[in-house]
Amino acid sequence: MADHGEKGKFDADIPSSVLEEALRSVEKHGPAPAAKAEGDGPVEVEAPASAAALEAQLTLSQEKARETLERLKEEHERYLRAAADLENYKKRVVREKEELQRFAAERVVKDILPAIDNLERALAAAAADDALSGGVRLVLKQVEDALARHGVEARSALGQPFDPRHHEALSTVAAPDRPPGTVVSEHGRAWLMHGRLLRPAMVAVSAGGKGAPAAKEEAGPGGPPEKGGDQDKP
16 A cells, blocks of 8 residues: 655555545634644633623613613704704794884884873864864874874773773763763873783773762871771760
């Protein structure tokens, strides 16, 4: 089987199928690890992880994923709230700007109202044949028309029930033909600007058919005056 014609030479007849099988085995398992030099110490071989360790790592990963998801959810909600607040702020600024433009002349109109009241009193006191009353009435109408173009209008309270939200009672008078609490006269009409009350109507209110009620006595520091006294003694 061996040829001893040359010293040290060894020949073997190995089938080619065996060599191919050996090569495939080497390629499958990879190259063998290199031998450590003598004196390098013991070779540490990493032990495969157990199922419990793998499960613990999986649980930890899931907890971290849940925490991250919660943080992302909170950030998203915070972003939505900030966006909503910004949108509401923009709408409020636009609304306040429009309101400021609508009521920019409010102070000027309030300063004009006493002059209108005086014109109305002058017309009420003028004689029927007064030549100037027609001119005064025309001027008053021009002023009212100019105010109406800016959303300012007057409202009369005559004959209406007294409303403290729109009326200011200056006095009470006897009015047998009017129910108590009815406006029987006015010293100045109510004025509104774009539906907002600028000045309430200054009115006199009916106190019923028996005359105006007596004025209430003001209470002193100790409260209302006590009944009785020297004049009540026999």
